[in-house]
Amino acid sequence: MTRLKSLSRRSMIGLTLAAGLLAACSADVEMPAISSSGDYRPGQVVWRDLITPDVAGASEFYGQLFGWDIRVAGDGYSLILKDGIAIGGIANSDATDDNYWLPLVSVNNVDGAVARATGNGATALLGPEDLGARGRGALLRDPDGATFGVVRSATGDPADLPEKPGFWGWSEVWSLDKTAVAPFYAMVTGTVPATRQIGGVSYLHMKSGDTPAFGLVDRPSEAVPATWVNYVHVADAAATAARALELGGRVLAEPTDGPGGGTVAVIADKWGGGVILRQEK
Template sequence: MKITTPTVNAPCWVELGTTDPEAAGAFYRELFGWAARTDVRPGAGGYTQLLVGDAPVAAIGPIASPRQRTAWLVGIATADADATAAAAVENGGRVLKEPTDVFEEGRFTVLADPAGAVFTAWQAKEFKGAGLLNEPGALGWVELATRDTAGAKEFYSRVFGWSVTVGETYTQWGLAGEDFGGMLDMAEQFPPDVPPYWMPYFAVADVDLVAERAAALGATVMLPPTDVPGGPRLAVVHDAQGARFGIHAAGTEG
């Protein structure tokens, strides 16, 4: 990720909605060495920020409804959450949660693109987003898996103004040439019942060591450490509750 501070129309935050926040928190703290800071205010629902040093890098909270899957949600910074929600609908997406204020921290909305991949849009007030990006233990890349790559290019370019760089096997997203993510064509690689999704990749100093540690902590390594031609070394992991995330060697993405 070439963008290193929260930037409007770029990824700025990731949060995990899970059926077991306590177990998930213990897993990720052990895996990445994160510290935890739980919001004890009434109405916060036990929302817990995860930190590298003093810098917030992610969060964990309980799923909001029985229909919600345990999953990581990628948050995109926006100057106006209401306008972004309207633009998503105008371009074939859906609003899953109407724009809502979060104390004095900011305003957010939960959206789905036309194929059904879910993400959030965050309008910052007091809370700007991740205090650290593209460093070990922090968000380093985001990836959309979808069966409608043409539709995704059109949707995200119109809603967020993203640039699209198409390679032989992979498409990358960016802002003014600063790439921060990519798109994977699900095609026949995934069972038909797997819906489109966004997935975060966390930067780490040693992919092999972190993948081994994740397995020892009860996670499933779906893609073992792999060198991508012309790209980083990476792995993909499912935690014990089924949330999917990636890890990649810090400083080698994009």
């Protein structure tokens, strides 16, 4: 019963996200390109969009928290920059009950990825469709209920981001069964499962060629639905978590020692969008 309730809730979340992206991709908004590199990094998370009912409020929150420069790019969409590098966006949603960071995974062919996904238990929430300068994309819900996007950028993928405070780091899928969902992501994203030892524990992740792409983790409890989570590098996890509280956010997990060293904490903005803070050793 708990699993059914979680999946039901994720279905509603997926529809909310789809509504938000549909609004952001309307005729009034030109979705900006994510890069003009001309190079592609299939299998990697190359972009993250926040779907939120309050673009202005979220821009103020994250701008103060991470030192992001957030600029209005159109009606209902703002672009996030850090040290002059575009690293994500904030898209408006009319729904007020859910607010999530949506990762976009680069794929060679969006239509093929969607066909493989839906043929293996996923649901297509949006697309495939052309998204202007952004390229071609789709929004998917994996078999466990975690929502993510796939994209083939019109002009290339961003390069790896610096491992510095304020920049995105690693991404993970928190799943109902990490081993069961690994073949799904392999088929959809062209990655392959691999393991490595971190802090004496075998860590399952997906690789693109020889490069790690994203992790697969069993959700920490039944109270947590299947979801993608994203890490942000910070100089001081405890200070950043405290600042999130001052700005009206929440601390979902207090700073603690992270796997392999460093410190991690989980915070959410005042509308519910969550990220993991990662302070290196």
